[in-house]
Amino acid sequence: MKIRMVKIDTFRENVIFLRKDSEFCRAQTFSPQTKVELSWNGKTLVGLLNTIDEPFLAKGEVGLCEYAFEKFGLPAGTDVKIRHMDPVKSVDLVRKKIHGEILDEEDYLQIVKDIVENRYSKVELTAFVVACAHGPMEREEVVHLAKAMVETGDVIKWDSEMIVDKHCIGGIPGNRTTMVVVPIVAAYGLLIPKTSSRSITSPAGTADTMDALADVHLDLKKMKEIVSKENGCLGWGGAFTLAPADDIIIAVERPLSIDAQGQMIASILSKKKAAGATHILIDIPVGKSAKVTSPLYANQLKKLFEYVSAKMDMFVDVIITDGSEPIGRGIGPVLEAIDVLKVLKNEKDAPKDLWDKSVELAGRILEFDPKVRGGEGRKIAEEILLSGKAYEKMERIIEAQGRRTLKEPGPLKREIVAYKNGRINEINNQKIAKCAKLAGAPEDAGAGVYLLKRVGEKV
Amino acid sequence: MKIRMVKIDTFRENVIFLRKDSEFCRAQTFSPQTKVELSWNGKTLVGLLNTIDEPFLAKGEVGLCEYAFEKFGLPAGTDVKIRHMDPVKSVDLVRKKIHGEILDEEDYLQIVKDIVENRYSKVELTAFVVACAHGPMEREEVVHLAKAMVETGDVIKWDSEMIVDKHCIGGIPGNRTTMVVVPIVAAYGLLIPKTSSRSITSPAGTADTMDALADVHLDLKKMKEIVSKENGCLGWGGAFTLAPADDIIIAVERPLSIDAQGQMIASILSKKKAAGATHILIDIPVGKSAKVTSPLYANQLKKLFEYVSAKMDMFVDVIITDGSEPIGRGIGPVLEAIDVLKVLKNEKDAPKDLWDKSVELAGRILEFDPKVRGGEGRKIAEEILLSGKAYEKMERIIEAQGRRTLKEPGPLKREIVAYKNGRINEINNQKIAKCAKLAGAPEDAGAGVYLLKRVGEKV
Missing domain, CATH: 2.40.40.20 (Barwin-like endoglucanases)
Structure with a gap:
């Protein structure tokens, strides 16, 4: 035929x-x-x-x-x-999982292999996702799943013993710390070959925002070149086939909006492992309208991250942060890029919270370096940022990736004013994100929401 | 458009x-x-x-x-x-079920309505099926699901207070008791408007076997006509839209071969309720290679059938039978029809086990009649079968539905002989069923397996 x-x-x-x-x-x-x-x-x-x-x-x-x-x-x-096609044998294992059995390393490898080779129909894939989401997976199973995801894709090798990375589990609009953290860490001298995702459901992913400043479509050769010169980069993860099972699984998870702890952790850590990371900072923002709403659950996640990463020969430091309102003022690629540049340039009207959170996170990453004592990282990060070295590094990274002219924010504006005086008590992350999306972000890079007032401010 | x-x-x-x-x-x-x-x-x-x-x-x-x-x-x-399309709200309920919550009557109704109106994608449908299969559903939930399935389809009404039915949960090749039970019960005088399924995974369903003798495609009007004259019929259930959610759910269950207790019981009882049945005999064959392998599990099913049917205003009598080997000698539509006719005609070489099981089941059904004392049913059923009244009734039903000339069994034969002397210890139901299917049953009505020897016989 x-x-x-x-x-x-x-x-x-x-x-x-x-x-x-x-x-x-x-x-x-x-x-x-x-x-x-x-x-x-x-x-x-x-x-x-x-x-x-x-x-x-x-x-x-x-x-x-x-x-x-x-x-x-x-x-x-x-x-x-x-x-x-011969019957897919690993579907028997999915059935076992549905009936509440615990699967072993070899089982997960077989399932994930068949998923990557597209042997699973959407029905079978959904059955696997739901069976794993229903009741927490044993933590050993999360390790098996994550390892299987790494094994069935490409793995990037680096000539260095320490490759650092950071990851935020998301849900907070405007939270563009990565674009400040990477130049600080790279300026310090640690290798941070960062790849990020584009927006999945949010008004902008880090890759969308970086895209407003530079080309993010780096292939492996180019990425290695840039990192060998600049210690860091800010690319788009979709250009690689790291842990490809994850992308296939997400395609059924997303329409169901299933938020399965075990799968999320396997997904994040397998991508990091495949990218060659050895030390990772995980940021879990907690807040009423964030993805994680309770400190208790955040702590549970933390333990699971620690357990699974150790079994995968990686070290993670999990930091639980304030997720009560958006970070920075801009929400949408161009508006967020403007915030980031203000922070890197230490401008007077730079969003203080973005400045602050970025040095905090960068400081924790610097402490992965055995030479830095616990507690000293933040001070070093502050010095690098204040000295302008981070901005200089960012400029070099942008140049290396291929500079883009930053667009102006969209020309159509509407200012929303309060109908009476008062003080902002609360900002709902999900609703603000929705507004920015309705405005056109991230497809239209210049679209979005700019917060004139933040929690605690008078209106 | x-x-x-x-x-x-x-x-x-x-x-x-x-x-x-x-x-x-x-x-x-x-x-x-x-x-x-x-x-x-x-x-x-x-x-x-x-x-x-x-x-x-x-x-x-x-x-x-x-x-x-x-x-x-x-x-x-x-x-x-x-x-x-607006988001399907009931998918939120499916998510709740995935996370282990118990759903109520209104929840199940919403889900099933959306399923029947085709608002669920295959991914969402699978998520529902798997969430219900993972860990047993609460028995109250089975009631809700079954009732919702009845409510979202057509319901057949009869002018009689007692409508009897029988159902075998399947898995035993050649188990064509229905075609003997219906004429016995109808000859006795109870109303038994039986609709059966075609083969789903087996070498023949009752509808396939009856199809070898008569037209099984009865519409509602014709079925009512025949039942008013003959008390019974043997039609194909697919001609009606009784509990249509079930057919949609089965379409994803089948490729997964999920055997979910709660869903199975809801499926059977909702179809029976929609068909207007008031009294049902459920046959659960137990055996090493049957669907149900342990008496303990059979008993669990029995309790659940009893509980759910009572809540649906039906009465069930559950009988646990021997499922250690096929029933009768023929496996495949024509071969099974020959067995059935031999039993109805009380021929000398009629399969004794089919004769015996049929009168046993028919007897239990006759005892639904308040006039029949417990234990007397079987004797009455035997009398009806031996007197030839059951055969006569079957002939009238065949005539009413539209007689077909019974085909000869397929002309290509192969006799399998034992390579040494001995006694048959065991026959594997699943393997025999597979042989008959490989021979071409049920698509080719004349294809199948004829058992020359049964368990306990010398070869």
């Missing part, structure tokens, strides 16, 4: 189309849930079969949806073999 | 296709997981959006997969409105 791309966007499910009148369909009995395997020269692709009765496939053609076609990576017209 | 059917078989998922260059796609930002709602004159249809870049849709057309098109039931070219 000759392959052909069918331009249907199936969102990360390999769908393979065959004419109902094709020989393969006529000769076999199957349900439309049947999976088939295409093979060419040792290369295989597994997909869900959809039988069609439309003329858009010629006789002798097999259609691949866009996602499957790109995954297979063969030119249109390639003559492939087609056969029924 | 004008609707058009796209002949793609998506297996019970409503998929709606829009051109990427359509105004709707250009004006909106959405992920391909987005659901859209089509509406026409108060009628609505919800489906998962797939964006396409293929010329098979003209501008201004919206494509519906076969399943969605039939569900919508409007002619091609109907001018419909299209809009983003």
